[in-house]
Amino acid sequence: MQKMTHRITPELRLLMFEHHDYCSSCGYKFKEGDTSHSGYSKNDEPLYVCDDCDHLLEETAVRNVFMPRFYEIPPDKCKLWRYMDFTKFVSMLSMKGLYFARADCFQDIYEGAKGTLKNKSKWDQFYLSFFKELIMNPPDGSEVTYTDEEIESQAEKLLHDLEKGGINGKKRTFINCWHENENESEAMWRLYSSYLENAIAIRTTYKSLYESLGRNPSIKIGRVKYIDYQKNFAGVNDSFWCKRNSFEHEKEVRAIILDMHHLEKGKVIPCDLSQLLEEVFISPNAPNWFGELVNDVIDKYGLSIKVSPSELIQEPFF
Numbered sequence: 001m002q003k004m005t006h007r008i009t010p011e012l013r014l015l016m017f018e019h020h021d022y023c024s025s026c027g028y029k030f031k032e033g034d035t036s037h038s039g040y041s042k043n044d045e046p047l048y049v050c051d052d053c054d055h056l057l058e059e060t061a062v063r064n065v066f067m068p069r070f071y072e073i074p075p076d077k078c079k080l081w082r083y084m085d086f087t088k089f090v091s092m093l094s095m096k097g098l099y100f101a102r103a104d105c106f107q108d109i110y111e112g113a114k115g116t117l118k119n120k121s122k123w124d125q126f127y128l129s130f131f132k133e134l135i136m137n138p139p140d141g142s143e144v145t146y147t148d149e150e151i152e153s154q155a156e157k158l159l160h161d162l163e164k165g166g167i168n169g170k171k172r173t174f175i176n177c178w179h180e181n182e183n184e185s186e187a188m189w190r191l192y193s194s195y196l197e198n199a200i201a202i203r204t205t206y207k208s209l210y211e212s213l214g215r216n217p218s219i220k221i222g223r224v225k226y227i228d229y230q231k232n233f234a235g236v237n238d239s240f241w242c243k244r245n246s247f248e249h250e251k252e253v254r255a256i257i258l259d260m261h262h263l264e265k266g267k268v269i270p271c272d273l274s275q276l277l278e279e280v281f282i283s284p285n286a287p288n289w290f291g292e293l294v295n296d297v298i299d300k301y302g303l304s305i306k307v308s309p310s311e312l313i314q315e316p317f318f
């Protein structure tokens, strides 16, 4: 078996990220526990392959045990919406980027939570046993020389670190939220713009969002899972991909970026707005002049984007 070189070029990293579930050579769909091999062909082309295609690698950079993603990626063409007031829209145009808010600044107090406090002892028990098991069965098969007390206290420490990591994670996780919907949503106008006169909705697709953010493997984009925290816990790695069932109407798709060093309450990630913004919709409550203003501002920033009135105000017939 080839020795791993750990040489990972940006091209290989992108290939591993985008092909995550499939062998880039034969298309085999990886199953949990399979080995993925990443490296380069004779011509130094990046490859991310399965066991059967392993022979194509002239150089193996890394081998990994395959784990499914912690989040589900929506289909390329899935429509995503963001409802906002005019100032936020202008700020987005002027900054040429998307604002990612720090997770601890969200109103939802369960943002990043693993479960409800009343169920915490179950969670603690589970992880204490899990850690004890790990300590008593080291992966390299070496002999365990700890006393029962030492195992107990090491497991307690790991549990404490896990909890600390969870709390700190809120200050290191930055999120940008979207609403997945084929259509414009009356409820979202209410919720995110309070049905303001000066509100707009922007529409894009998953693919445009991903590409306008530069196909960046550090930015994960996926669907939020809605779970019943009375009965379930979020996983250690997917707590920022879970929300309470009572938020299900949001049908949220979010982009998440981790930053260990950024201390502000949010960060702006550069975005190609001409690619992102497929159409802009004007609030159903807006006066006529507001649509012209939105068009003017878009012009001033050198963009060419279709601006449409809200479909909610189209006249019915009976």
Ligand SMILES: [Zn+2]
Residues within 6 Å of the ligand: 023, 024, 025, 026, 027, 028, 049, 050, 051, 052, 053
């Ligand atoms: Zn293959």
